[in-house]
Amino acid sequence: MPNDMPFLKKISGKLSTRLPKKPHTWFKRMNPNDKAALESFSSRASSLRHILRTNNPPSEHEFSVIRYLLQDVQEYVAVHDLHSEYRAYRPFHDLKLACQSALSSLRRLPAEIISHIFSQVVQDLFYFSDEGWMSLNTTKEPWTLAQISRSWRAVALGHQEIWSYVKIDIKVLKMKRAPEPSLAALQCCLRRSGTHALSIYFKDSYPPVTPRVKELLCALVPHSRQWKVVRFSISFEDLELLMPVRGHLPSLHSLALLVYGFTTSGDVNIFEIAPQLREVSLEMYAPYTQLLLPWPQLTTIFGWRARDMSFLRQATSLEGCSLTFYRSDTPSVLVPPIQMPLLRRLQLELECHLAGLTAPSLEDLNIHGIYMSPTLSLQHVTAFVRRSSCALRSLLFRHITIEGEFDIMPLLDSVPSLAFLQVKYGQVGWNKLFRVLTITETRRLVPNLKAIRFIFGFQLHTPPYLDPSIHPSLLLDMIESRFYPDRTSGLESVALLEWKESLPELCVGRLAKLEEQGLKVEDDARLGVEEDLPSVVDWAWDDVMD
Template sequence: MMATKSRCSQCGFEIAEPLAKNPLDFEFAAPGSRHYTLLNSDEVPLDPELDMIASVVSETETHLARLDDVISKTNAHLACLEDEVASVRERMRQLEEQRAPLHSYRAQNQAVRSPLRRIPPEVLAEIFLWTLPTPQRAVERLRFSAMESPWVLTHVSRRWRAVAISSPALWSLLPITCGTKNNSLYYPLSMIETHLARASKLKIHFYGTEADSQSQTEIFRLLAAHADRWEELSLGLTSALVPLLDSLMGRLPHLRRTWIQWNGRESQAEGVETIEIFESAPSLVAFGAAKYHYIPYLLPAKQLTSYQLDAPWGTHRDILKLATGLIEARVNVPFADDEPWPDPGPIISMSCLRRLFVSHVEILQFLQFPVLKEIALDMGLDEDVLPHLEPSLIRSACPLRMLCFDGCPPADATLSVLQRFPSIKELAIIVDTVEDSGRLTRFMTSLTVSKTEETTVVAPQLNRVSLGSEDKGYIDYDTFLGMVESRWRSAHCALKGAALLIAAGGTPVRSDLGVLRKEGLDLVLAEGLDASNAIDYLLMYPGWN
C-alpha cells in the first residue's frame, strides 16, 4: 500500500514524504574488497582506483545534500508545530477560563439543592457543639488558633457565621492555658472579649504560670468581670492570682463545678490562710482541689454532690458530716503519716454515696454507705485489704459492683474480698511499680482457669477485668491474654469484657486479642490520653477538670 501524503498548510512540508534512498541502505565498501582495504589502510591507490573513489565521493555528496534538505524542512516544520502547539495551548487557556465560571455556577446551583442548606439553624447549632474539644484537650493546646472551633465556624459562610454567633452554648467553654511568653499571644484580649460577649453561661478553664504575671492578671480581671455567668471554673492558681479571688466573693450565683490546683509549691503564697469565696456560691455542687501544702477551703458542704480534696482526715471528716448528699467522693489524705488515726467515734452515714475513692483503707472505718456501687482504694504494698474493707461493707450492706485498686495488694487478700462479696462484678487494678507488677502477674495467674480444674473457678462472678498502667512494661501481656482467654472460654465464668490501658507506650497489636473481640468479648485496648482518661475515671478523678 502506498503511503498517503499530506502537506502542512503553513510550511508545505510533506508529512509522509519518503526518502528516495535511505542512507543506511547506502552501499558502503564490502569487507574484503579492494575499496574496503584502501579505506582501512594507508596503501597507495592506483590511478583507476582514484576515479572510483571520486565517483563514490560524488554519490555520497548527493545523498548528504538530500538529507540536509529534508532535515532543514523538518526543522522548519517543527518550528511550525511549536507555533501551532502554542496556539492550541492558548486556546485551551481560553476554554478553561470560560469553563471556570460555568463550573462555579453549576456548583452554586447544586448547593442550593444541598440538604445541608435545609438543616434548621437549631440542628446546625447542635452539630456545631459536637465540634468543640473536651475541656481537657482544650487546655492542652499550647497556642490559641482561630482555625479551631468555635472560631473557624464563623469563616465558612454567612449562614454558618450567623448560626455560630447566635449560639451561646457554642461559646460557653473558654480555655486559657498560659505559657512562658506574653499571654496575649495565646489568646488575644480583644478575642476573649468577643468570646465572652457571645456566651450566656461560661465554663472558665484558666491555668496560670508564675511567668508574666501582669498579663495573666489582666486576663483574669477580664474573666472575673463576668463571674456572675460562670457555671464551671477550673483554675490553675499562681501567687499573683490569689489576691484577685476576694473580688469574686458573693458574685458566683450560677457556679456549679469548681476545680482548683496550684501551679507549683511556690504558687501557694505565704499568708493565704483560707479561701472563702466558694462558701457563698449557692449553686455549687461539685468541688475539687489538689495538694501541695493544705490550704483550707470554706465550702457549702450541705449542697455538694461531688467532692475531691487533698486534706488532713480531720478536714475531710468535718466536711463529710455535713455533705450528706454526696454521690461521688475522692477522699485523699496525703498527710496521714504525720499523725495517728483517731478513734472511729460516731460513724458518718453517706446515704447517697455511689462512688468512693479513699487514699487509705483506714478511712473506711469511719464511714457507712448503704447504696455504694463503686469503690477505689489506694494500696500500700503492706496494707491488708480485708480487715478494713469487710467490716465497712458488712456494716453498710451496700450493693458494691466495682472494686478498683491503685496498686496491687497481695493476691490472696484480693481473692478473699472477691469470694467474700460476690456482688463485685467488675475489678480494676492500676500498677506503676515493679513490686506491683510482680503481684499483678501472680494475681492474673490465680484468676486463670485451668483446663484440668475448670469447675473450681476463682471469682466466677467477675464479668469485667480492667488493668491499667502508666508504662507498658508493668503488665505481662501473655499472662493477661491467658487469663482473659481462659475465663472467656470457660462455661463457669461470667466474663464479658476486659480492658488494657497503657498511658505511655503502646498496647500490643496481636491477632489472638482480635480473635476474642470477634467472638464477642468487649475488649478495650487504649493508650495515651484515652488510656489516661479511662484510668482517671476508674480512680474517680472528676472528669470536668
C-alpha cells in the same frame, strides 16, 4: 468547617464582565467559537458576582439562573472536549466550579442547623482540643466562623453560645512564645456571649510571667452570675482577685481549682455561696478545710493532694468521690467516724484512709496503690466493707499486695453481691488468687461475679511485680468453674491483658471452647469494645490518678 473563600478569591479575577484590554497570549490563541462562548458565559455570570465571588447563599431566582448557567457550561465543555489541563480552556472549568460551589447545599442550610453545628464545633474544641486552641485567638473558632459568608457571619455574631466558651492557657502561650492573650478579645467574647451560661478554663503559668493574668481575671468577675463550668489554675494571690464574686454565683454547677502557693488571709470563702454547685475538683497545698464550700450540697468530689478525709464530714450528699493524698502525710490511727449515707462510687489512692469511713450505699470501690510501693494489706478494705454493710457491685485494685489466700478471702467473703472484679499490677500471688476465686463444693465466693479483668503487667518488665511461676491451668480451672453454658448465671466475660507470652496450647483450646459456648474473652490481641466495660471503669479509672 467548609470554607470556599480561598477558591473563590482565586477565580474571581477570571469572571470579569469584560475581557482585559491586553488579552493574554493563551486568549489570543483561542479559536473564535470558544472565545465567543467564554464572552457569553462571562456576561451571564457578571450579574452573579456577589454569589460566585463570595460564600453567600443564592436566592431562589439566582439558584435557578446559576443552575442553567452551569448546565450550559458543562454541555459546551463536553461537546467540545475541552480539558482543564489546557490553560486556554481553564476559565470554563473555573466558572463551572464556581457555579457548583454556589449551588452547594451547605450555602442554604437553615440558620438553626448552622447554629447547632457551630455549637458542637466550639464545644468540642473547648473540652477535647489539643493545647493549640484558645478562644481569644482570632485566627481560630469561633472568630473564623464569622468570616465565611455574610449569612454565616450573622449567625455567628448572633449565636451567644459559641462565645461562651472561654479558654485561656498562659502556660501554653509561654511555651509557644505566642503573644499574650488580648484583653479586648476577652471583653468582646464576653459581650457577644450575652446572657448565656459561661464555661471558663483559665490556666496561669508557674511561676507567673505576665501581669495580664490579673487583668483577664478581673474582666471575668463582672460576669460571675453566668459562670456555670469553671476551672482555675492560678496562685492563691490571684485567686483572691475573685473575691468580688462571692454571693454572685447563682449558676455555678462545676468548679475545678488547682491553686499553688499558700493563702495569707485564712479561710477562702469565695465559693461558699453557690446554690447550684454540685461537682468540685481540687488540688491545693493548703488543707481542703481552708476552702469554704457549700459541702452539704456537693454530689461529686475529685481531690488531689488531700491531707486527709476529714473535710468529707460536711459532704453528706456526696455520691461520687476520688481522692489522692499527700505522700508525706501519715494518716492518723484514730480517725473520728465519717458517715457517707449516699456515697455510691469511691476511689482512693491508699486503703488506709478508709479507717473510720462508713458508706452503706456504696456500689463501686477502686483502691489505687502507689506505683513501686503496693499496698501492704487489704485489712482496711475488708473492715470498711463489713462496717458499711454495702452491696458492692464493682471492685477494682491497682498496685496491691496479695501474698496469700487469706489476704483476699475475707474481703471476697464480705461482698457476695460483687459483679465486677479487676486486679491490675502489684505484688500479686496470681496462683493463690485463682484458687480463691475457683468455685468448689466447699467454697463459693462472690457467686454473682459476671466480669473479671486481670491486667498482669507482664509486659512492663518491672520486678518484683512479675510472677514467673504463674500456672495458666489454674486460671482456666477458675474460669471454667464460674461459666455456665446456659448463661442464666455465672461468668459472662473475662479479660486477660499484658500477658508475658502466649498461653499453652492446651489452655488455648479450653479457652476457645468456652468462647464457642458464649464466654466473652479479651486479650492483648483482641481488645474488647468500650461499650462492654462497666461504667465504673469510665468514671474512675487510671487516668484519674496517673
